[in-house]
Amino acid sequence: MNFTASQIADLVSGTVEGNNNAEVNRLSKIEEGEKGSLSFLANPKYTPYLYTTDATITLVRDSFVAEKEFKTTLIRVEDPYDAFSKLLEHYNEIQQHYSSGIAHTAIVSQEAIIAASAFIGDYTQVGVKTTVEDQVMIQPNVYVGNNVFIGANTKIHSGARILDGTIIGKDCVIHSNAVIGADGFGWAPNANGSYDKVPQTGNVTIGDHVDVGANTTIDRATLGATKIGNGVKLDNLIQIGHNVEIGDHTVIAAQTGIAGSTKIGTHCQIGGQVGIGGHLTIGNRVGIQAKSGILKNIKDDGKVMGYPAFDYTAFNKAYVHFRNLHTHISDLNSLKKKLDHE
């Protein structure tokens, strides 16, 4: 879909300087601008790119004064970054296909309750006693089990597996190939040196405005629920063990794993590839550096790093010495020699 410079100026309350009929159909960074793309110039250090960019249209600040020639059509706005963000959102909305209805090849239980405005894609299955609310979009090739609840406006991407009993709130996004509600990893050693399965009968509950990344796994509880709070954002390839609880608005980067029964507070920021042991309590607003290994509880506002992790500043101080350990040990050995000779 093409937009003209005048149409865009209308959308962002700007004024065109150049060709009112210049057309664009995609967005780009100014340094990667091409014919047909729209860019922006917010940070002055990118100004040189304005004179060379092939972007057809560029958003600039009202006060911008050019010092050289350029080819791009300008749209002057108060705040180019804000205007660009607004266009990004607009663009994204247009990209979405607000289809509704149930695809001919979808297999939906007669005992499922599907809102008329929901969309269910090809080769997707929806089980017995499952509820799918308004505007929910379930892409093709998804498996939704029995007794599942999916709140309004939630989007589930192709290949996700939403297993029996899972409850998902409103406005969530579950990305492709995520698995929600598989059995937790519970094994009781027996007298023969092998393991008996501890039955996993609980479920997973997910709040509103939650994102679950591609190929991320969230296990069902042994008893009760594995709980993901409102506004939680989980990146790709994360493992959430059985009976874990994650507080509201906590953000977790890719490939982190949280072992069973650990409770994490609200507003935490957890880096990628972090490992958190089982049965721990992590407070609110805790920061955990990428790749840390957590073996102990962490208090509110704690900031940790290391394997095993401890205070962030203390870790970095110790690590500086670690890097120079060879020098320090040489010093130590010189002292020993000196004293032995006295």
Added chain:
Amino acid sequence: MNFTASQIADLVSGTVEGNNNAEVNRLSKIEEGEKGSLSFLANPKYTPYLYTTDATITLVRDSFVAEKEFKTTLIRVEDPYDAFSKLLEHYNEIQQHYSSGIAHTAIVSQEAIIAASAFIGDYTQVGVKTTVEDQVMIQPNVYVGNNVFIGANTKIHSGARILDGTIIGKDCVIHSNAVIGADGFGWAPNANGSYDKVPQTGNVTIGDHVDVGANTTIDRATLGATKIGNGVKLDNLIQIGHNVEIGDHTVIAAQTGIAGSTKIGTHCQIGGQVGIGGHLTIGNRVGIQAKSGILKNIKDDGKVMGYPAFDYTAFNKAYVHFRNLHTHISDLNSLKKKLDHE
């Protein structure tokens, strides 16, 4: 499905104290008991919850003497935890739908051999010369390739990919979106600075009573087989490289990776996010702490930690000093100064 207090008392050889007709339809922890749930009180430290729980029925020890009022109906048994576990198993069996037959939309090769008691779900495919034994349950949206063997009672969850030549024993569970039998990562650098593929022609063999977690990947061997022994339990998001061999009853936690051709003994316990290098030999009954990186062979009964890993106790001793390295180095510097001034 609802059960009355008398029905449950029969199942667990207990005696009802309260309402014989009280009905429950799910299990809960005592501290999370709700109307309609059944709980248990085994550990005395949870006794206070008995007086406040909303659970409709609670299992208690024969000898239990209440010190306050309570609402829940009691069922007295010899061992409440055992009785509860028995109910968990019973509950789980009921939850399972012992369907059999091949779904109308499943695509099964005419050259596949499928037991009459097996179940094959919608949109699942089963390839040429594949054998599926008695009571096997293959959920919807699964891909089973050619020349695969799936032993009796094994369950394969939605989205799993069981690629050509894979052999799976009896009583296994393959969780959703696991990939078994993809090509190993074998590349031979060539004269141009790029890589030629080393053909991967082997397969994966899996013993009996094995669990493979959601989104776990087990690569086929270059030649011969990648071998997973009997009773092995693999958690989610694990990577098993080509030609790896894992001994019986070894348990591995989530996100661990094992590089090609490494052999792991029996009865090992390997934590989460562990990395094990290629072509190593890990003995029997070895314990590897979470997040360790293994670059050397480990003897029977070894217990290691660290990156690179060494003896568990030695690592912890060294790490205590690492945490205090700043103090130690200050001491060292003071000594230097002192000696220089003498």
Added chain:
Amino acid sequence: MNFTASQIADLVSGTVEGNNNAEVNRLSKIEEGEKGSLSFLANPKYTPYLYTTDATITLVRDSFVAEKEFKTTLIRVEDPYDAFSKLLEHYNEIQQHYSSGIAHTAIVSQEAIIAASAFIGDYTQVGVKTTVEDQVMIQPNVYVGNNVFIGANTKIHSGARILDGTIIGKDCVIHSNAVIGADGFGWAPNANGSYDKVPQTGNVTIGDHVDVGANTTIDRATLGATKIGNGVKLDNLIQIGHNVEIGDHTVIAAQTGIAGSTKIGTHCQIGGQVGIGGHLTIGNRVGIQAKSGILKNIKDDGKVMGYPAFDYTAFNKAYVHFRNLHTHISDLNSLKKKLDHE
């Protein structure tokens, strides 16, 4: 399919010594040879296995002189390893089913352009304005979105998700359950302590001869493209963040994660479970040891290890001292005592 010793001798320009009609139908290592398998003896240290192997046929060097009896039929060739590799490739080609055509149950947009020689499997979907070139093989249960391009000879395995706008070059292999083109993890904290989604409107571009492992995830760019160069090999369960760029012929082992906007050079070798922070620049021919955590740029030809990583040799020197830290600190304390007493 069976082959006789004479047929194989023809294929590898060798001469049979033994039974010309001996039949094999698979390949094996010499120490795992079985009736019906073909092995090779290249490395002299495996010679003892020749006298005991059950392999029906074994490739040996022209100059080989037996010192004991043996059962296997020999095929003498100039270079047994080369001959075996040739047979491996031949075997692999035969294994491939060069089908073409669109399965009856595949759902392909009428606005997609599919080459006549391409194959599209059952229950696979292909979206609007997507191009699929010659000899492309898309296995069953794959989801290919809109505006996707898939170059000639590329193979996409069951369960992969190729989301809107993705561009894949020629001769690539995308393994099962990989997810290419999911939204990047972009969140802007807002005044309420929760997060607003930063719209992700870019795509993923993949060069020629690229392998993407099972369950690996490559996120689309916020703006522009996440770029994977020619000849890049990605193992299983890898995470590639939005706007990452990976140079030609770089190889990355399993479970490594690369955070957003990082640029990686050509011909790098990156171990498994490595974590690389966001917005970094990694040079060409860089080597990163498994499990390292990268927080800084790395120059061309750098070789690093550790968490956080630094020079490989320096890390190993420091780590030797770390392992002996208990002894060093004891020495230090003895010195202190000694000096205090003087």
